[in-house]
Structure formats: structure tokens, C-alpha cells
Amino acid sequence: MTIPLFVVGLGIGVAGVLAGAVLPARIRVASIALLVSGACLVELLAAGSVLLSGRSRTFSSTAILPLAGLRLLLDPLGALFVAIVAFVGLAATVYLVRYAFAGLTTRSATACYALFVTSLLAVPAAANTGSFMFSWELMAISSLLLLLVEHRHRQSAREAAQWYGVMTQMGAASILLGLLVLGSHAGGQTFADIKSSAAGLSPTVRSVGFMLVLFGFSSKAGAVPFHVWLPRAHPEAPSPVSALMSGAMVSLGIYGIIRVGGDLLSGGLLWWWVLVIAMGVLSALFGALHATASSDLKRLLAYSTIDNMGLVLIGVGASGALWVTGRRDVAVLAMIAALFILVVHASFKGCLFLAAGAIERSTGTRDLDQLGGLIHRMKGTASVFAIAAFSIIALPPLSGFAGEWLLFQSLLHGFTDRNTTTVIALLAGVVAFALAGGLTAVAFVKAFGIGFIGRARSPGAGAATEVAGSMVAAMVLLAGPCLVLGVVPGLAIPLLAKAANVGLPSATPGPLVRGPNLELAGYYGAIEPALLLVALVVAGCLTWGVLKLVARRATRRAEAWGCGRELQTSRMQYTATSFAEPLQRVFSDVLRPDIDVEVTHVAESRFYEKALAYSNETDDAIERSFYRPVASAFRWWGERARRIQNGSVHRYLAFGFAALVMVLVVLA
Amino acid sequence: MIGYAAALRLASGIVLLAAVAMLWRRDLRAAVPVLAVQGVALGVVAGTLALHQHDVGLGVTAFLVLIVKGFVVPLLVWRVVRRDPKIRETAPLVNVTASLVAAAVLIVLSFVVSAKITALSPSVATRLVPLGVATILVGYFLLVSRRRAVSQIVGLLLIDNGIALVTFLVTSGVPLIVELGSALDVLLVVVVLQVLVVNLRSRLGTFDLDQLKELHD
Numbered sequence A: 001m002t003i004p005l006f007v008v009g010l011g012i013g014v015a016g017v018l019a020g021a022v023l024p025a026r027i028r029v030a031s032i033a034l035l036v037s038g039a040c041l042v043e044l045l046a047a048g049s050v051l052l053s054g055r056s057r058t059f060s061s062t063a064i065l066p067l068a069g070l071r072l073l074l075d076p077l078g079a080l081f082v083a084i085v086a087f088v089g090l091a092a093t094v095y096l097v098r099y100a101f102a103g104l105t106t107r108s109a110t111a112c113y114a115l116f117v118t119s120l121l122a123v124p125a126a127a128n129t130g131s132f133m134f135s136w137e138l139m140a141i142s143s144l145l146l147l148l149v150e151h152r153h154r155q156s157a158r159e160a161a162q163w164y165g166v167m168t169q170m171g172a173a174s175i176l177l178g179l180l181v182l183g184s185h186a187g188g189q190t191f192a193d194i195k196s197s198a199a200g201l202s203p204t205v206r207s208v209g210f211m212l213v214l215f216g217f218s219s220k221a222g223a224v225p226f227h228v229w230l231p232r233a234h235p236e237a238p239s240p241v242s243a244l245m246s247g248a249m250v251s252l253g254i255y256g257i258i259r260v261g262g263d264l265l266s267g268g269l270l271w272w273w274v275l276v277i278a279m280g281v282l283s284a285l286f287g288a289l290h291a292t293a294s295s296d297l298k299r300l301l302a303y304s305t306i307d308n309m310g311l312v313l314i315g316v317g318a319s320g321a322l323w324v325t326g327r328r329d330v331a332v333l334a335m336i337a338a339l340f341i342l343v344v345h346a347s348f349k350g351c352l353f354l355a356a357g358a359i360e361r362s363t364g365t366r367d368l369d370q371l372g373g374l375i376h377r378m379k380g381t382a383s384v385f386a387i388a389a390f391s392i393i394a395l396p397p398l399s400g401f402a403g404e405w406l407l408f409q410s411l412l413h414g415f416t417d418r419n420t421t422t423v424i425a426l427l428a429g430v431v432a433f434a435l436a437g438g439l440t441a442v443a444f445v446k447a448f449g450i451g452f453i454g455r456a457r458s459p460g461a462g463a464a465t466e467v468a469g470s471m472v473a474a475m476v477l478l479a480g481p482c483l484v485l486g487v488v489p490g491l492a493i494p495l496l497a498k499a500a501n502v503g504l505p506s507a508t509p510g511p512l513v514r515g516p517n518l519e520l521a522g523y524y525g526a527i528e529p530a531l532l533l534v535a536l537v538v539a540g541c542l543t544w545g546v547l548k549l550v551a552r553r554a555t556r557r558a559e560a561w562g563c564g565r566e567l568q569t570s571r572m573q574y575t576a577t578s579f580a581e582p583l584q585r586v587f588s589d590v591l592r593p594d595i596d597v598e599v600t601h602v603a604e605s606r607f608y609e610k611a612l613a614y615s616n617e618t619d620d621a622i623e624r625s626f627y628r629p630v631a632s633a634f635r636w637w638g639e640r641a642r643r644i645q646n647g648s649v650h651r652y653l654a655f656g657f658a659a660l661v662m663v664l665v666v667l668a
Numbered sequence B: 001m002i003g004y005a006a007a008l009r010l011a012s013g014i015v016l017l018a019a020v021a022m023l024w025r026r027d028l029r030a031a032v033p034v035l036a037v038q039g040v041a042l043g044v045v046a047g048t049l050a051l052h053q054h055d056v057g058l059g060v061t062a063f064l065v066l067i068v069k070g071f072v073v074p075l076l077v078w079r080v081v082r083r084d085p086k087i088r089e090t091a092p093l094v095n096v097t098a099s100l101v102a103a104a105v106l107i108v109l110s111f112v113v114s115a116k117i118t119a120l121s122p123s124v125a126t127r128l129v130p131l132g133v134a135t136i137l138v139g140y141f142l143l144v145s146r147r148r149a150v151s152q153i154v155g156l157l158l159i160d161n162g163i164a165l166v167t168f169l170v171t172s173g174v175p176l177i178v179e180l181g182s183a184l185d186v187l188l189v190v191v192v193l194q195v196l197v198v199n200l201r202s203r204l205g206t207f208d209l210d211q212l213k214e215l216h217d
Helices: A006-022 A023-052 A076-097 A108-126 A129-150 A157-186 A191-200 A203-220 A230-236 A237-263 A270-293 A297-325 A329-365 A378-394 A399-414 A420-452 A467-488 A493-503 A529-550 A576-586 A620-642 A649-668 B004-026 B028-055 B056-084 B097-118 B127-145 B150-173 B176-204 B207-217
Strands: A057-061 A070-074 A594-601 A611-618
Touching: A006 A023, A006 A057, A006 A108, A006 A529, A006 A594, A006 B176, A023 A070, A023 A076, A023 A108, A023 A329, A023 A493, A023 B127, A070 A076, A070 A108, A070 A129, A070 A420, A076 A237, A108 A129, A108 A237, A129 A157, A129 A230, A157 A191, A157 A203, A157 A230, A157 A237, A191 A237, A203 A237, A203 A620, A230 A237, A237 A270, A237 A297, A237 A329, A237 A493, A270 A297, A270 A329, A270 A420, A270 A576, A297 A329, A297 A399, A297 A420, A297 B004, A329 A378, A329 A399, A329 A467, A329 A493, A378 A399, A378 A420, A378 A467, A420 A576, A467 A529, A576 A611, A576 A649, A649 B056, A649 B097, A649 B127, A649 B150, B004 B097, B004 B127, B004 B150, B028 B056, B028 B150, B056 B150, B056 B176, B097 B127, B127 B150
Parallel strands: none
Antiparallel strands: A057 A070, A594 A611
16 A cells, blocks of 8 residues: 655644754754655645645554554645645744744754644645544643743743633534534544435434534634633743744634535535624624734734634635525625635734734734834845735735635625525625725734834844844745735636535636636626736836836935924834824724823822833633633632541541442442 | 351441441440451451351451451550540540431441442351441441541551451452451551551641641631
8 A cells, every 4th residue: 555645744843843853952953844844845746736636535544543543645635735824834833943942943843843844734734533632632731831831930930821721622522522423423433424314314413513513623723702812822822833823723623614514514504604793793803803903913813814714714604505495606706705814814923923923022022012114134034024914904916805706705695595594694794804804904014114113212123133044035935925816816726616515515617707807707896916917017117107207306315204203212202002002092982992191100209100110911712701600600719629638547538438328329 | 056047147237336326426436346346247257258168268258367467457556545645535627426327327228239249149248348348438428427536546447347248248258368468558647647646646636637738727
């Protein structure tokens, strides 16, 4: 039996885990980077061949995973996600070589890193419940350990790990339960068994199974209201790990929803997808709002991930709903749109997290209120950050624009559906999408404007220098698709259509016409980003030329926005907090800002102020109104339960005796 | 000469009676001969079964049980009791009268529970299983209700003897190696508890296990 290429890739990844665990410190990081990036390259090749040919590859072995048996199947849907993971993994690993600091070079951390990437690559290829949960849990646990790399320096990392650990384990338990429910009624634990007998299952069983897995997967995807771990965990992880979490791991939550709801249960019921749309709407708005209010750069990016996953969920939900009501061509379009956004999200969000890591490494902080002027000192990082940020706010001709255009088209064309519930859900989706788009623009104008333009707000930012070349190269690698898929988005469509046809079991090609541009057959709608790029370049040249002709005076270099004053200090600029303040005021019901002004007076007179301290913290409304009460209730019960443990040997013996007698009485 | 059934019933009855007697007597010195009697009765049960089934292995087991449970273990317990200045269980958590009532309830319970086991294969031996189960429960009750460390050893030994009785009656003899293993186990437990008791007295000056609660606070 020949071993397929993607299994070879996983094998290289496992070799990386072993290398991280045994090799001496001197060559450890270099060798795991070599092995892990090798694994990613092989997986890219394997996934690419599956996506191009459309033929699935399988592998099974009962020796590797006892009882359940290892069963892998790489079909176009899985291959797309393997490609996403491998691409982000490759860039993050290149970045890691020069980024790795003391905590990240230990045996456990390097082994965990290799394990994390390998398990991420394995999840989309798993084809039975055992293999899936095995790789899923490895992914969760290795990322949890990576989160703790800096726990000695930061209390917040420990706290984040607790939140993440609880949420991810609850999610995994729920997914396991859901898959077992489906499998036991289907009479087999492989995905093929579930798929073949899904039509014969009662709607109740299917709904219970799907709701259980939906909880787990949507929590992994950071969907509101199960998102609480994400804005804590993503900022606290080392940056390459954040990039992997946000670019790759979060996407696997979406993968799970598509795989189980679309592929295995072949579409399911309408209300499932309306629920998914509702979660998407909430996530998009909530994430975008919090992103505008955050002044911690990585926290802002984490909330923006929630926002983007909200958009993807709207797309997936719209696709499922339209599929159920029979609008199959638009359903395929919506699925392609969701997958497109996932792909471009992986590239720009991965890039932004790596850039945030570079900024943190170079300036010692990721607080936007302490940054500024980096565009002069970190030119490479600033350019890739700009490309990724413009892509995320969907400026043409970058990839985010193409993705959002596709999603808007699919939602708008879905309005003609006969089912009123679907139409209302789609309407809510469009409105949330539009509002979230605007808020995202505010957030990233803030991130780029405050972080990179203006003057340095702290000595650290003033002394920043560009990071190592390989780190910049990794960011450029991730920023590449932002440009390429933006200018010629049509290139990716045939591949995405193959994956979408697995997610929605059909051979419908969808209304998209083949070609480098996006054009819908049968509907009015087409964009030609390449032409747009040409127009932009021409317009730019013209403007520059006209300015050169008109403005003939000699250039005078002076302070920007000086307004005639002298001695401007960096404290006169906008800060991230002040930039977001008006919006924060408008949405104060959701953001619940906690503003505190502390005035210290001079000892002699109360009329003279010595110092003013201003703090402005936003709070997560969902966390405060739901999670914290639940957590404190659990703590209360725990304290109560502790009282029966008073240390008396007799009491413990009596517990045992009482239990024994009770069992006997029940038996008798 | 009494018959097989009568001998088996008599010996098993003595095992349970000894257990109840242990609840009745608060004098720790009395525990030693009672334990010895119980051990001998257990040996007789095994021996009777061996004679009845003409099983040499079981005969060897019976002999070992007689030696270990009838003589060695009581001797070890005696060595602990001898060092204890206060030889009476001064303040049991449950008084003697209530203990005896509880024992009666437990014996009834074990008869009810064991009915199912007996029903599986009714024979002279399996009809006596309730006595073994009752011995286990009484031993456990002793463990819970007495404060002194020595009483804990005795309670544990009662549980073990009860388990041994049930084993003999249900299986009519387990392989020798298993029996040897469990006998060794019990010896080890007794030795460990002996060490614990001695240490307890040298550190805390008492044999009262409830003093260990201080460790928690």
C-alpha cells in the first residue's frame, strides 16, 4: 500500500515533535523550523493536487490509533483547510526562527509548537470520530501549553489559559458527544457511515447532534456568545502562535460546521442555519465594536477575528438556509464567498498578528497609546501592515474587497427567496455586515494611524528598529495573497467551488463565470479588480503629474499639522483611546466603558493639580452578565462542597460505608 | 461426628458471631482471642470444603488460613494492644447498644442482598454467603464507629475475613496463589497499621484517630 503525500507530511511534522523534544538547545529551533516548514510545504503540495484534480486520497491504519483506528481522508473541502493551515504554518515557522525567545526555545515549547502545527494539519483530514477527536484534542492541548510559555512574566497569560482551557474542553466534550450521538444512530463511527445513513435519521437526532457539535465548533471559531476565551488567548500567545490560532485554528471551527452540517448531514434543517446566521450577526457586530474600542494592538486583532468569523458564519448560514429552501445556485455562491473570506482572513490576519509581534519585539509594547511614528523606523513592517489592514477593511483592489463583494452578492440575490424566515435572516446579515464593515474601517484606521503615523508616544517606540529580514519575509509571504487574490480573485474560484461542492453535496457549479474576474451568470453583477488596479495606478500618476505641473514652488519640509505653533509634543496627538472615544460614547450600552479620572493635588493648594491619571477600560458585556456569574456560582458550590471535607478519617470512612450500604439497598 | 453441612454452618456462624462480639466488647484485649477464634473458624470452613471436595490445594489453603488468620495475625494485634495504656475503647462514636441494633439491620440487609447470589446456584455453601457479607458490613461499621487505631486494624481484619468467607463459599476455593497473595496483603496492612499506631502515639501521644484532623486545619 502506498502512503499518500499528505500522510508523509504529517509524518514529517511528527518528526518535528520528536526533534523538539530531544535535540540540544543549539540546533533545536532551527531543526524544528526546518521540519515543520517542510511538513507545511508537503501538505501544500498534497492539498494542491487534491484541489486541482478533485480526487480524494485516503489512508487508514489500525496500528497507530488503537480501538478506533486512524482513518484519514483528504477531500477537496479538507484539502482547502489543510492548504490554509499549511500556508499560515509555513509563514509562522519562518517567522519563528528569529522570533523565538527564551521561553519559546525550551524542549516542551518547541515540541508543542511542532505538535500544534501537525495536529492543525491533521484535523481537516480526519475521517472518523476517533481520529478527529484525537487530532482536535492534540491541537487544543498543545495550543494551551504554548499559551503558557510566558506565564512567568504575565499573570494575564495564566488567566487566559484558564479561560481557554475551560472553553476548549467544554467545546471538545460537546463535539465528541454530538459525533457519538450521530454515530450511534447511524451505526458506525466513520464519517462515511454517518453520511450514508444521515437521510434515515430522525430530525430530532440530527438536530441534537448538530446543536452539540455547533456549540463546540462555534466556540472554537470565536462566535458570540462563546467567544470569551478568544480576546484573552490570542493576545497572550507568542505572536507566531497567535497567527496560527487566528489564521488557522479558528478556521477549523468553521470547517467543523460545514463538514458536519453541510457534508455529513447533507444540509439539515432551516432553523439550524438561521441560528448560525444569528450567531454570525452577533459576532460581526460585537467583534467590530470591541475592535474599535481596544487600544491593545493584539486584542484589537483578536476582536477583529471575532468580527471576521461572524462574516464567515453569516455566509455559511446563508448558504445552508438557501440550500434547504432550494436556491441552490445562490447557496453555492454564498459558500464560495464564506470560503473566500476564510482564505483571505487567514492571510491578512496571520500577517497582522506577525506584524504585531514584530512591533512588540521592537518597541517592547503593544499598547497603541504608547506607539506612533513606526512608519519611519519599521518600513517593511509598516508596508505589510498597511496592505493587510487595507485588505481587511475591503479597499479595492485587495482581497478583502473581493470576498466581501461575493458575500454581499450572495446575500442580496438571496432576498428573492420565497421563505420569509430566510429573507429576514439574510436582511439582518446584510445590515450587520454593512455596519461591521464600517466599524472595522474605524478600528484599522486607528491601528494604522495611531501605531504607524505621527510621532512616537514613548521612548520605546522612538527607538524602534526594523526586525530581522526573515521575519519581514514571513509577513510578506502572508501579505502576498492579499494582493494576488485581490487583483485576480477568479483564480481561486474553481478550487473553492470544488470545496464548496463537498460542503453542499451537489454538482451545481454556482453562478460564477470562470476567468480572472468575478462575474455572475444570470444575475447582474461583475467586478474586474485588475482593471480597477490599472485605473488606480493611472489616476495616481495623473494626480501626481498634475500636482507637479501646478505646484511649482520649492518643497519646504516642516512639522506636520504644525498650524503655526512651535514646540509640539507627542502628547498633543490623538491617542487610540481618544480616537475611539466618540464611538465608545455612542455604543456605551454594549461596551460599558469604565472611565476613571484620578487627580492628585499639590500639597499646598487644592487649586493646583500635580498629576492627572486617566484610565478607560471597556468590559465585555456578555462576559460580565453571563460568564462571571456562572463562574462565581461554581466557586460558591465548590466552597460549599469543601465543607464536607473536614479531614476526619471517620467521616471519610463513613462516606464510603454509606455509599456501600446505599448501593446494596438499591440492589436489594 | 457432625456432617459436612452442619460443620460448614457452624463454622460460618462462628465467623459472624465473632464479628458481632467485636462490636459488643469494648475491651481491646478481648479483641485478640475473638480474632483468633474467627480465624480458626475460617480455617475450618476452608478445611471442611476441602474434605468434602477432596481438593488438596484447598486443603493447603485451609492450613495456611488457619495458621495466618488464627495465630499470626492475632499475635501481631496483641503486640499492638500490649503497648496501649488505655485498653478500653472509651468513647466509641456509636454506643454499644446502638451498634448491635445497627449490626442486626446490616445482617438483615445482607440476607436480602445475597438472596440473588444464592439463587444463582443454591447449595449448602452458597446459602451461607449472607453470613460472609454480614461480616464485611459489620467490619466496615466497626471501622467507621470506633476511634482507636487498634479498632481500625480489627475492623479491617473483619472485612478481610468476611471477604475470604464469601470467596470460599461461592467459589469453593480460589487458586492457592491468589489466596497467598491476599493473605500477604493483609499481613502487610497489619504491619503498616502497626507502624502507624506506634508513630501516632510517639508523635501525638494518643491512639485516637480523630486527632489526625489537626493535620487538615
